Each structure stands twice: as structure tokens, then as C-alpha cells.
Amino acid sequence: MGFPGTWMTETESVVYRVVPKCACSTIGQIMYYSDHGAFFDGDIHDAVDGLHKWAREDSQPLIQANVTAHKSYAFTCVRNPYTRILSSFFDKICGIQRNGKRYRGKLVPLLIQKYGIDVGGDDGKQEFDQIKSFRRFLLFARDTIRWHRPMDPDIHWSAQAGHVATFIANGGTYDKIFWTESFNDGMEQVLDAVETPHQLDLKTIPRFNESEGHGPRRAHPVEDYFDDLSMHLIKEIYHRDFALFKYDFDDPSNKMPIGEIDLHEVHAKLGE
Template sequence: MGFPGTWMTESESVVYRVVPKCACSTIGQILYYSDHGRFFDGDIHDSTAGLHKWAQEQSQPLIERNVKAHQSYAFTCVRNPYTRILSSFFDKICGIQRNGRRYRGNLVPLLIQKYGIEVGGEDGRQEFDQIRSFRRFLLFARDTIRFKKPMEPDIHWSAMSGHISTFIVNGGRYDQIFYTEKFNEGMQKVLDTIEVRHPVDLNTIPRFNESEGHGPKRLHPVEDYFDDLSKHLVWEIYKRDFQLFKYDFENPGNKLPKGEVDLDEVHARLGD
């Protein structure tokens, strides 16, 4: 299986396990800059040079050798499950993607037909009941994750622990897991630990939020989208994420974690 979703700087200064919807565009650009002294022109997910990625065949033996021998500092980044699934809905379901089309072609028509969701019309700009549609989308997300119907789960709303575990199961070990909500603090710790060719000033670099502007703006506070049933579904999908990464399940309005990640616990529980 190898190390899907794993990126490594060309200098092999650091290894990063991508978790979708967890600041991965910004992290990728920081890693690129730390080697080259400039940002990648475009979405870092589209780069085919300048950064080793497991998806690039020529990078695979280099990543595998490095990770299995733990030659470089390895890290990943997590996010509150409530805000992550909300972000996925507004970006991937309601939004028009970079290519000018809907995400995954027939996905949105399927959701409209089978789950009765609305997405703001053809361009995502018309008014619609965001709360009702999001809750219906949550049912769909649960169905894909629990039952793999009507399709396989998508990487943008499958559990973070699932992404993070592949790295561990196949022989990798994390040195740090930090929070999107405390981004500068966590990323600075990574940069302080590794040797970079080009220093990065986190206070001045742009945030590369590639999903921003794709979809309609969220109109309500996070907690308004989650009633008791929604919270039950979120727990069903993301129970391990809440437990391992110490997020507050009881209060969707509290996006901050309640503790620190216990790396030993993460490796023990996700390494089976």
C-alpha cells in the first residue's frame, strides 16, 4: 500500500502526511518555499515537480526509504471535525471547482435527487436553506462511510484518523500532529526543528485557501448546523477523531481542542 497522501521536500528536510481540509494547501506551499525560496504558481496540489509526492511514481521509492528509516521529521495537521465537514459541504458540494465544473461530475445531481439537498442553483449563488441541506448532506456522508453507498467515501469527508493511520500501519511514525486552529504555533515548531534552505516567516506568508470563494458563504454559526441527530451522525463518523485529537464533541461551537495530542496513543490506536 505504501504511503498515499505523503509529501516530502526535495531536500528531504521534512515529511508531511496530507489530510484534506486541514490547511494542506498552505502547508504544501510552505514546504515548497522552504526548498525553493518561492511559492508554487498555482494550486500546490497540481504541482508535478519541486515537491516529492506519493502520487508521483518517481517519488515513491524516495519517500518509502525515508519514512521506513524515519530519516526526516514527520508531521501532519488536524482540524475540528464539525468545521471540517461543514467546509467540505460548502466547498465540494455547493461550490464550483477550479475547472469551472461541479465536484466529481454527477455527485451533486445524485445528492439533489436522492437526498433532496439544495446547493444554491447552477452557480451556487442563489439563496437556499443551508442548515437543512447540510443536514441532508451529513446523512449522505454517513452512508458513504458506514455502508459505502451510494458511493465510496470521499477523501474530503472521510475521517482524519483513517488518513493518518495509513502512514503508521505501513511503517511510518509521526514526530508531531498539530491543530489547524493553532496553525502558526504548530507550523513554527516544525520549522524550528528542521533545516530549511529558505527561512519562512509565518506572519507574512499568504494563506493558500484554495477552497475559499468556491461556494456560498456560511450564513450561520457552526453550532446552528448541528441538532441532536446531526451530532449523533457526526459521532458515528468521527468518534475516533474526537477522541484522539481531543476536540469538544458536546459543543460544536467550540472549535478549539480540549487538550494536546498524545502521539503514543495515536500510534497505538491507529497502528493496528
């Protein structure tokens, strides 16, 4: 199976396991800059050189050798499951993607037909009941994750623990897992731990939020989207994310973690 979703700098200074919707665009750009002294011109997900990615066949032997031997510092970044699933809904379901089309072609028409979801019209700019539509989307997300129906789960709303686990299961070891919610602190610890050709100041770099502007803005506080049933579904889908990455399941309004991530626990639980 190898190391899907794994990126590595060309200098092999650092290895990163991508978790979608967790600042991955910014992290990729930081890695690119640390090697080249400039940011990639465009969406880092589109870069086909300047950064090793498991999706590139020529990168796979290098990533495989590095990760299995734990030659470089390896890290990933996680996010509160409540805000992550909301972000996925507004970006991927309600939003028009950078190619000018709906995400995954027939996905949104399927959701409108089978789940009664409203996405704000053809351009995603019309008013609609965000809370009602999101809760219906949550049923769909649960169905894809629990029963792989009406389709396999998408990487943007499948559990973070699953992404993090493949790296461990195939022989990788994390040196750091940090939270999107305290991004600068976590990323600084990674940069302090590695030697890179180019230094950068995290306080001054732009945020490369490639999903910004794709969809409508969230009109309500996070907690308004989650009633008792929604929280039950969230627990069913993301119970490992809350437990391992120390987020507060009981209070959707609290996006901050409530404990420290235990790397030994993560490796033990996800390496089984």
C-alpha cells in the same frame, strides 16, 4: 500500500501526511518555499515537480525509503470535525470547482435526486436553506462511510484518523501532529525542528486557501447546523477524531481543542 497522501521536500528536510481540508494547501506551499525560496505559482496540488508526492511514481521509492527508516521529521495537521465537514459541504457540494464544473461530475445531481439537497442553483449563488441541506448531506456522508453507498467515501469527508492511520500502519512515525486552529504555533514548531535551505516568516506569508470562494458563505454559526440527530451522526462518523485529536464533541461552537494530542496514543490506536 505504501504512503498515499504523503509529500516530502526535495531536500528531504521534512515529510508531511496530507489530511484534506486541514490547511494542506498552505503547508504544501511552505514546504515548497523552504526548498526553493519562492512559492509555487498555482495550486500546490497541481505541482508535478519541486515537491515529492506519493502520487508521483518517481517520488515513491524516495518517500518509501525515507519514511520506513524515519530519516526525516514527519508531521501532519488536523482540524475540528464539525468545521471540517461544514467546509467540505460548502466547498465540494455547493461550490463550483476551479475547473468551472461541479465536484466529481454527477455527485451533486445524485445528492439532489436521492437526498433532496439544495446547493443554491447551477452557479451556487442562489439563496437556499443551508441548514436543511447540510443535514441531508450529513446523512449521505454517513452512508458513504458506514456502508460505502451510494459511493465510496470521499477523502474530504472521510475521518481524519483514517488518513493519519495509513502512514502509521505502513511503517511511518509522526514527530508532530498539530491543529489547524493554532496553525502558526504548530507549523513554527515543525520549522524549528528541521533544517531548510530557505527560512520564512509565518506571520507574513499568505494563506493559500484554495477552496476560498468556491461556494456560498456560511450564513450561520457552526452550532446552528448541528441538532441532536446531526451530532449523533457526527459521533458515529468521527468518534476517533474527537478522541485522538482532543476536540470537544459536546459543544459544536467550540472549535478549539480541549486537551493535548498524545502521540503515543495515536500510534498505538491507529497502528493496530
